[in-house]
Amino acid sequence: DAEITQSPRHKITETGRQVTLACHQTWNHNNMFWYRQDLGHGLRLIHYSYGVQDTNKGEVSDGYSVSRSNTEDLPLTLESAASSQTSVYFCASSATGNQPQHFGDGTRLSIL
Amino acid sequence: DAKTTQPNSMESNEEEPVHLPCNHSTISGTDYIHWYRQLPSQGPEYVIHGLTSNVNNRMASLAIAEDRKSSTLILHRATLRDAAVYYCILTPNAGNNRKLIWGLGTSLAVNP
Numbered sequence: 001d002a003e004i005t006q007s008p009r010h011k012i013t014e015t016g017r018q019v020t021l022a023c024h025q026t027w028n029h030n031n032m033f034w035y036r037q038d039l040g041h042g043l044r045l046i047h048y049s050y051g052v053q054d055t056n057k058g059e060v061s062d063g064y065s066v067s068r069s070n071t072e073d074l075p076l077t078l079e080s081a082a083s084s085q086t087s088v089y090f091c092a093s094s095a096t097g098n099q100p101q102h103f104g105d106g107t108r109l110s111i112l
Numbered sequence: 113d114a115k116t117t118q119p120n121s122m123e124s125n126e127e128e129p130v131h132l133p134c135n136h137s138t139i140s141g142t143d144y145i146h147w148y149r150q151l152p153s154q155g156p157e158y159v160i161h162g163l164t165s166n167v168n169n170r171m172a173s174l175a176i177a178e179d180r181k182s183s184t185l186i187l188h189r190a191t192l193r194d195a196a197v198y199y200c201i202l203t204p205n206a207g208n209n210r211k212l213i214w215g216l217g218t219s220l221a222v223n224p
Contacts, residue, residue: 042216042217106154
């Protein structure tokens, strides 16, 4: 069965370090998304991609970057981790158009 | 971007029907209505979506008001596994669904 997997599931790091969260999908979807989820907020879009070599900023993109070198993967990089980036991060994918998004199980990131 | 309004929480008894309301008074004529749910420690999961007509699938039913300014997700027989946060989201019909606006959803408790 097709799936979307995130790794690691949990990570603790220090402020100032570079961190990369992995997202891999086997749906062969063109669209991929990164969200963060914090208490008191809904899911907020960080970056998204419509296909290979395409990336776009979401509503909370500062301090984050993504790259899309193939269909399956959209890694999320925190260039210099800050405590405000402590959150649960979700990756999602969807086919083109108005199709539902499929989500991974999330990465819980703590920045000390 | 159109937003949705949902009650913060609802409670139901096992094996009884549950009606989860959603108001979206600023919906545009081409917006789809999507419902997702999020179980504890998991990513959101697609439940159902529709445009104008009522929709049924194996998980739930979606009833859409004639003026499309509100909708109701119906779980026909709640189980303990249905305890989750339910999100009602509007998805633009044109292009990709990058502008999903996630609110805080409705937290559904199911009593045995």
